[in-house]
Structure formats: C-alpha cells, structure tokens
Amino acid sequence: MLHAHEARTLRPQKTASTLKMTDITERAARLSAFDGHEHVWLGEDETRGLTAIVSIHNTALGPALGGTRVWPHATFDDALTDALRLSRGMTFKSAIAGMPFGGGKAVIKADPKTEKTPAMLEAYAEMLAALNGQYYTGEDVGLTLADANFLRERTPNVSGTTTGGSGNPSPVTALGTFLGVKAALKHALGSNSVKGLRIAVQGLGSVGWSLCERLHAEGASLIVADIDETRARQAKEAFAADVVESATIVTAEADLFAPCALGAVLSKDTIPHLGAKIVAGAANNQLARHEDAGHLMPRGVLYAPDYVINAGGLINVAAELDADGYDREAVMAHVRRIPETLTHIFERAHAEGRPTNDIAQAMAEERIGRACAA
Template sequence: MLQTGEARTLRPVTASSTLKLTDITAKAARLAAFDNHEQIWLGQDDERGLTAIVAIHNTALGPALGGTRVWPHATFDAALTDALRLSRGMTFKSAIARMPFGGGKAVIKADSKTEKTPAMLEAYAEMLAALNGQYYTGEDVGLTLDDANFLRERTPNVSGTTVGGSGNPSPVTALGTFLGVKAALKHARGSDAVSGLRIAVQGLGSVGWSLCEQLHSEGASLIVADIDAARVAKAREAFGAEVVETETIVAAEADLFAPCALGGVLSADTIPHLKARIVAGAANNQLARHEDAAHLMRRGVLYAPDYVINAGGLINVAAELAPEGYDRAEVMRHVALIPETLMDIFQRAEAEQRPTNDIAQAIAEERIAQARAA
C-alpha cells in the first residue's frame, strides 16, 4: 500500500494500449466544486469507449479510497463536478471514521446499462494500475460486484470483491445507516424505536433495499420511490410499501426521510416541501449546497451528515487493505461506533447552534490537520 508522502511515479501503460492518461488538475481548478484537490486524472480510450475521471482530494491520512460511479452525465463538466464533490466527501468520511485513507472518487461517463463493456472495463483497469497505488476503488452506482471482480482480476487497486475480498459492501453500508437512523431517532424523539413510524426511502438499490429490509423487520411503515418500476413493485409486495414518485418523495408525510439514491436531493427548492423532521440516509452528497444544512436546521430538521452515517461500506472495504488482513469482527465493531459519532455531532450542533454538517466537517478537518502536522 502506498504510504503518505511516498513518491508517486506513474506506471506506464503497455505499448499496445490505446489508453491515454492525462493530468487535468489545472482544468478542474476552474470549477466551483474544486477544493484544493491534489490531483485529477482523465483516462480516455476512444477505441474501447472509456472516459474516466479519478479525483484525488486529500491524502494526508493515507492513499485515496473511494468507489467508481458509472453514470451518463450530460456533459464532461457535470461528470467532473460529480467526481470533485464525491472525492471531497470521501476525505471527510475517512477522517471522521478514523480510517488511514484519504479521499478519492472515480466517475466513468457512460450509461451502465448500454455502454459498459468488458473492453471499457479492461481500459479502466489499466488506468487504475497506471496510477500505481495513488487510488483504491470499489463498486458504486453503475459499477456492480461482478464489475469490481472483473477489475480486481486485472489490478490490485480494487476492494469489496469476492475475488480475494470480503464481498459486496452494500449490506455493511446499510447496517451502518440503519444504526444511524436509530441514533437520529433517539436524539430527536427520545427513543430509537422505528415500529409504527412512517419512513420514506428514496432509492432501492443494494443499500436502499437492505435498509428497507431492516426497517420493515422492526415494524416501520415504508414509503418508497425509485426510477426502476420493477424495484418499486417488488417493494410494494415485500414490504407493503406505499409507492410515490421520485420527484415527490421529499414531500411525503413521513417521520424520517432516508435518501439512498443520487445526491443533491435536498436543495433550496425541495427543503421547503420536506415534511419529515429527520433526514438520515445513505446517499452521498445529499445537500445540493453545503449551506442547505443551515436551511434544514432553521426548519427544525435534524440532519445526519451523509458521510458519517454511510461510512459502513468504506470501513468494510478499507479493512481488506489492512496489513494484518480482513477481520469481520473488527469491521462490525467499527461500524457499531457510527451511532456514537452521530450522537456526538448532534449534541455539539445543538449546544453550539450550528448545522450538523459544519460540526462533522470541523471534526474531520481537525484530524486531517493533526495528520499533516505529524
């Protein structure tokens, strides 16, 4: 594993490769989402259909770690902005979870259903290998466990696989989120019981579905939304869930709103329509802007910072890279600390009358500063 401060020499791609690797850090710096990122790489292979961005935000705590998202962004700048925002969130997620990794994220600009091919993934594996330990990745939206296995067979820079790994990290992310939901309920309502509560879950992917299973098993009444009609039909059958449109679930009559789809769902446009008094979900970048947390606070809504509550998956995949090897019991112990971290943030935010994400960011930045000083 690349250690902090170690020289970074790119491994050249093979002479027969059609992959082109370019440092676009200067180009990325013109975007509002740029936050002193250390390095941004663009991998292009027209022959094999790859356009991939790897954003490395901060490596003060260790090499960058973050998933790979496959998504058909309308423009290159939209994909780049997504990578910049997500990688910054990963820095804070690692720091607040006390993981020895920095923040990074990859975005492959493609439709995962129609444009993702073995040839494209081959090219991406070459890109990961060429980065030579700067960045470790795993599954995310549009990149399946099978895809991660495919990559892991070609480069060691992939975790969360069944090829020498611990398997799909989504259930661990969902478990941490479920525990975080209970912590938020405890702080806001005085009880962590979910039985009888109406909980709106946006997004029924691997994490959202697993979260629904846990909430349903403890007696919650579910309201769900997803762009996949088959998934919502399955949720109606399995959980007796009420189904609403993805565009209107924010306004659902619910006790708690759990965003588990793409980010940016909480904005100046949507927050005024929010009925739930708690937001606690697994999606990354739930806020359209950092300032939106203050808007939630003014409306009396308790917000569980996304990169705190959804850290279970990161904790799990990072454990695969530990020098002593993967320890499932240690992972579960670490995930069980998520509620404690959230409760500390909630209490500090209340005492200082500051938004919860400001408190979480301050804690993360303190730990990063300490690492730099050391």
C-alpha cells in the same frame, strides 16, 4: 500499504494500449466544486469506449480510497463536478471514521445499462493499474459486484469483491445507515424504535433495499421511490410499501427521510417542501451545497451528515487493505460505533447552534490537520 507522501508524488505509468491518460487538475480547478484537490486524472479510450475521471482530493491520511460511479451525466463538466464533490466527501468520511486513507472517487461517464462493456472495464482496469497505488476503488452506483470482481482480476487496486476480498460492502453500508437512523430517532424523538414510524426511502439499489429490509423487519411503515419502476413494484410487494415518484418523495409526509439514491436531493428549492423532520440516509452528497444545511436548521430538521452515517462500506473495504488482514469482527465493531459518532455531532451541533454538517466537517479537518502537523 503506501504512505501518504508516496501517494502524492506518484505519476501514472505509460501504457502500451489505446488508453490515454491526462492530468486535468488545472481544468478541474476552474469549477466551483474544486477544493484544493491534489490530482484529477482523465482516462480516455475511444476504441473501448472509456471516459473516466479519477479525482484524488487529499492523501494526508493515506492513499485515496473511494468507489467508482458509472453514470450518463449530461455533460463532461457534470461528471467532473460529481467526481470532485464525491472525492472531497470521501476525505471527510475516512477522517471521521478514523481510517488511514484519503479521499478519492472515480466517475465513468456512461450509461451502466447500455454502454458498460467488458472492453470498457478492461480499459478502466488499465487506468487503475497505471495510477500505481494512488487510488483504491470498489462498487458504487452503476458499478456492480460482478464488475468489481472483473476489475480485481486485472488490478489489485480494487476492494469489496468476492475475488480475494470480503464481498459486497453494501449490506455493511446499510447496517451502519440503519444504526444511524436509530441514533437520529433517539436524539430527535427520545426513542430509537422504528416500529410504527413512516419512513421514506429514496433509491432501492443494494444499500436502499437492504435498509428497507431492516426497517420493515422492525415494524416501520415504508414509502419508497426508485427510477426503476420494476424495483419499486418489488418493494411494494416485499415490504407492503407505498410507492411514490422519485421526484416527489422529498415532500412525502414521514417521520424520517432516507435518501439512498444520487446526491443533491436537498437544496434551497426542495428543503422548503421537505415532508420529514429527520434526514438520515445512505446517499452521498445529499445536500446540493454545503450551505444548504442552513435551510434545514430553521425548519427544525435534524440532518445526519451523509459521510458519517454511510461510512460502513468504507470501513469494510478499508479493512481488506490492512497489513494484518481482514477482520470481520473488528469491522462490525467499528460500524457499530457510527451511532456514537452521530450522537456526538448532534449534541455538539445543538450546543453550538451550528449545522450538523459544519460540525462533522470540523471534526474531519481537525484529524487531517493533526496528520499534516505530525
């Protein structure tokens, strides 16, 4: 495994292909989402249809680790902003979880259903290899387990695969989220049972679906939404769920809202219409802005910081890169400590009268600060 100072000083190797790599850190610095990111790389291959951004936020704790998102953002700056925000969140996620990794994230600007091709993934694999250990990646929205396996066969900088890895990390993310839901319920309602509660789940991808399975098995009544109408109908049949539109599920009357789709679902515009008093879900960047948590507190809404509750997948894939090898039992024990971390955040936030995401960020920054001072 690379040490943090090595990860910061490496530069991409030149490739003898149609892939072009450019350091766009200065361009990224003009955007409001930029937060002292160490490096932002653009990989372009017109021949093979690749436009990819790899954003490396902070490597004080170790090389950057974070998934690859494939999504048809409306503009390049939208994709860049997404990469910047997600990589920053990964820095905090890794720090809170006690992982020896920094924060990174990749965004491939493409429609995963119509534009993702083997040739494009080949070009992206070359980009990952050229980064020479600065960044390790895995599945995210639009990048499937099969895609990750494809990449892993071409570069070692990929984890969470069935090709030399521990497999799909989504069920582990869902387990941590489920345990985090219980911790939030315990803090807010005095009981961690989901039986008889109405829980709204936005997003029925691998993690959202797995979370629904666990909630349904323990007697929760589900409200679901997904942009894929077929997936929503399947959830209605599998879980006897009520189906609503993705745009309106935020307003659904529920005991708990679990965002498990794309980010920015909670904003100054949507929070006043939120139908639940607890938010605990697996999506990254659930808040449109960090400051939007200040709109939740006055309404008495308990918010489980996203990068704390959804850390299970990170914990799992990071364990693959351990020098002693992958230890499934140790991973599960680590994931089962997520509720303890959340409870500490909830209690400290209450005692200090501060938003939970402020407390989580402070905890992460404290660990990063200690690493920098060492």
